[in-house]
Amino acid sequence: MLVIHGVTRSRASRIIWLCHELDLPFRQEPVIQAYRLANADARGAPPNTRSPSFLALSPAGAIPVIEDEGLVLSESLAAVMHLTRKHGGNLAPADAAEDALMLQWALYAATSIEPDALTIQMLNRPAAGAEDRALVTDAIDRLKRPLKVLEDHLAAHGHLVGGRFTAADLMMAEIVRYGWTDNRLRAAWPAVSRWLDACQSRPAFKTMWAAREAEPA
Ligand SMILES: N[C@@H](CCC(=O)N[C@@H](CS)C(=O)NCC(=O)O)C(=O)O
The missing domain is CATH 1.20.1050.10 (Glutathione S-transferase Yfyf (Class Pi); Chain A, domain 2)
Incomplete structure (x- = not known):
């Protein structure tokens, strides 16, 4: 299943909106912007854009990131275009x-x-x-x-x-x-x-x- 890393209060909103348009199931990992946390590096801090596990996935350290059948993709607009092209329909380019x-x-x-x-x-x-x-x-x-x-x-x-x-x-x-x-x-x-x-x-x-x-x- 498609995984979207990023809280909805981020540019992940673009991808989430698209998934609802396409009836595309997804799992959301609510990674939050580090700057929104008092101490992003503290033990027990929620998963955030400075968490080592997130940086291992995406060294750019910014949300959103998607994982789609082995493809790891950052840049929200690239993700929207990828999913649009892949799943077709009225929202996708006809030619x-x-x-x-x-x-x-x-x-x-x-x-x-x-x-x-x-x-x-x-x-x-x-x-x-x-x-x-x-x-x-x-x-x-x-x-x-x-x-x-x-x-x-x-x-x-x-x-x-x-x-x-x-x-x-x-x-x-x-x-x-x-x-x-x-x-x-x-x-x-x-x-x-x-x-x-x-x-x-x-x-x-x-x-x-x-x-x-x-x-x-
Ligand atoms: N051009 C990128 C921008 C990504 C970006 O700056 N994301 C923000 C949240 S919307 C972020 O992760 N900021 C936290 C940080 O840079 O630590 C995209 O469209 O995905």
Whole structure:
């Protein structure tokens, strides 16, 4: 059976959402981010990204990691593409061109959107000081260019690839979600907001989200 190493409050959420979309059984090993623990190296600490057993599996020391029939794979988007291609169906690329487009959108999300979207999620707190608020505003400004690309594409096509919900939408939605914790983005990009709401109304997303919410913050 597929094993997913990583708590749901991590980028493992992408893979877990996909598994629910595909009705794919999996076992989850709840490895937690070391930085979330007071002492990750203490005897008796829960399995975490600095645990020797986890580092033996994945020297990069980051979750998620999957084990699939002997294949050990890190990088959440690689795992989503691998499982999508392997199990097929409507979320998978129908041909080489769709495969290339899905990869294009995944890489665009990871390189042009994720770093600033994460900054927004991590620093946008009610108690944020002036410095953090300025960093969030800078991140919102930098996102204008890639979000305009996304807005125009979604306004014209409704989805990223093939006129239907695919793994490309799933990967992008999980990255855009980080930024949408700031209402300025929701107000500025209506087509992206409508598309994100539709992605998050899918039963498979809701199943993943319920599991995520059940974990300690
Ligand atoms: N690009 C990687 C990023 C992995 C990553 O940074 N994971 C975070 C959690 S979402 C992590 O494990 N952080 C803990 C650490 O680096 O110790 C992916 O998409 O899988």
